[in-house]
Amino acid sequence: MRPHLAMLRDTILRHATEPHTRTRLPGLTLFRSECQTLPADCICRPRLCIVVQGSKQVIIGSHTFTYDAEKYLIATVDLPVTGCVTQATADAPYLSLSLDLDPAEIATFLLTITPSDARTGAGVAVSTLTEDLLCPATRLTALLDTPDDIPVLAPLIKKEIAWRLLQGEQGALLRQIALADSYLSQISRAIAWIRDHYAEAFDIDTVAKTAGMSTPSFYRHFRAVTMMSPLQYRTRIRLQEARKRLLTDGEDAAEAGFAVGYESPSQFSRDYRRLFGTPPARDVARLRSATGQEHSPLSETV
Missing domain, CATH: 2.60.120.10 (Jelly Rolls)
Known part of the structure; x- marks a missing residue:
């Protein structure tokens, strides 16, 4: 070493x-x-x-x-x-x-x-x-x-x-990240807006305006920086928050889904399973029964 x-x-x-x-x-x-x-x-x-x-x-x-x-x-x-x-x-x-x-x-x-x-x-x-x-x-x-x-x-x-x-x-x-007019600073402004409004319905044109970019340019730069589309980013934020609610607040799947912006419990369950590999109830039971490891659903990791 x-x-x-x-x-x-x-x-x-x-x-x-x-x-x-x-x-x-x-x-x-x-x-x-x-x-x-x-x-x-x-x-x-x-x-x-x-x-x-x-x-x-x-x-x-x-x-x-x-x-x-x-x-x-x-x-x-x-x-x-x-x-x-x-x-x-x-x-x-x-x-x-x-x-x-x-x-x-x-x-x-x-x-x-x-x-x-x-x-x-x-x-x-x-x-x-x-x-x-x-x-x-x-x-x-x-x-x-x-x-x-x-x-x-x-x-x-x-x-x-x-x-x-x-x-x-x-x-x-x-x-x-230090240049106010750089593409990264523009995308960072959009990311902050999405994180503040993740439970709301919005279209890409609205977020592009927040970034001060045209819609095609914003979409291209956002995907390059985050490796996902703006809506995929919002979905990821929603599902992480929902998982936190399920694990720490004891909410059921329908409550958690509605709280983070889903209008359809079935759509929430499909997206949740696609990201985490199992339906909400099974995922939470698996995490709670895990032994020998400390798990935080929305922790700071490095």
């Missing part, structure tokens, strides 16, 4: 006392699991994700991203994903971190960077974890051992991480 990776692993082992640990360092979250996990739904927000031990699988629409200690994942828009730990044991637990990405912080570097083509690309990507990115990530996490240093040193190290990302394989994609 690389020296910086070993240091990062040891720091996470000391501080990740729960499966999901929010730290005193703003924007930094630690994850730990001693076994493989059931698929869990979440909204993956703009962030950097680094696995230091074990491996993770994230599914977005029909696309699957797998990453381990040799790779990092970067997300630049809010995406409904399904994630699960695919490699973990009690002796070698899955360990990872996520760091929120700040568009304002990234924007401070744009004047010093040569502009690149603003090509439309997926809003999530996996790349090789290089030493120049791993080193500041290790130093940032090590501040958890000296919390008095966090207010002074954390902002400086976060800037270094942002700079390394901008200089890396996904730099062109990352620059887009």
Whole structure:
């Protein structure tokens, strides 16, 4: 194991006392699991994700991203994903971190960077974890051992991480989240609107206007970024929220379906089964009876 990776692993082992640990360092979250996990739904927000031990699988629409200690994942828009730990044991637990990405912080570097083509690309990507990115990530996490240093040193190290990302394989994609008039910022506005209105009926023209784009251009860019259509995105948000209601609020399938915007219980059951593999009642019973794993229907996963 690389020296910086070993240091990062040891720091996470000391501080990740729960499966999901929010730290005193703003924007930094630690994850730990001693076994493989059931698929869990979440909204993956703009962030950097680094696995230091074990491996993770994230599914977005029909696309699957797998990453381990040799790779990092970067997300630049809010995406409904399904994630699960695919490699973990009690002796070698899955360990990872996520760091929120700040568009304002990234924007401070744009004047010093040569502009690149603003090509439309997926809003999530996996790349090789290089030493120049791993080193500041290790130093940032090590501040958890000296919390008095966090207010002074954390902002400086976060800037270094942002700079390394901008200089890396996904730099062109990352620059887009800091530009107010970029296609990614436009799609992000549309995503925020859909998430606020997911239970309502709407057409694509309405959302395209929110993004400030023509309908054909909006549809093309939205699909490229999210790897699904606007209506598929809304359906995914609806079903994740419905699953949460079924598991945590004790609602039945019809109640959950109506609450998230479905007018037909049968259509809700068909869409639910298509996404989760089984009808609502059976799915909830399966999740509740699962033993040896902690499962959150709408958790933050990395």
